[in-house]
Amino acid sequence: MTFQDSTAPTVEHSLLQEQLWLSRAQKGDHASFNALVLAYQRQVYNLAFRTLGDADGAADATQDAFLSAYRALRSFRGGSFRAWLLRIAVNACYDRLRRQRRQPADSLERLVESLGDAALAPDPAPGPEPAALGAETAAHLQASILALPEEQRVVVVLSDVQGLSYEEIAAVLGLSLGTVKSRLSRARAKLREYLVARGELPG
16 A cells, blocks of 8 residues: 555545446445545645645645554445545544644744645645735635534534535435534634724625
């Protein structure tokens, strides 16, 4: 099993091709699992980066997620492989966040300064708002995402950064649609307050 650099392009594939890779990987074919890694590594990495705000931590969480997926692959019983994989990735991020709680937290202003261009790490399916942001605004936005409670942070990353639908987010997180919509609404309100306070958006 290999783990490519996160800057490698996402492998375009059909659902039929994915099912073939899955079937072979579940029988122990490493090349087929590597194909799945190539297909999803960028999306998993960007989810981890936006959630954790740290490139090294995101790379580690991405590797942890794929290792966990590899070990649990035989237990996958159909449905959306992407949702199954992203749920594993979210759990890997939560594990990292639990470790971070034991360390002193940086202020939001220090986060903005330290993120710099790293806040512009490419996303596989960015929404229209992130795509139109300038570098400084993007850094402020990423810092404000990191300031959100974890459950709101993951929902807003999945929705507004990666472009997943409410139904897809509900499947990834094992939540009801109502809970997804409620968390997303609260997260967006807090992000707007943060950006208005810093002059990035009109009040």
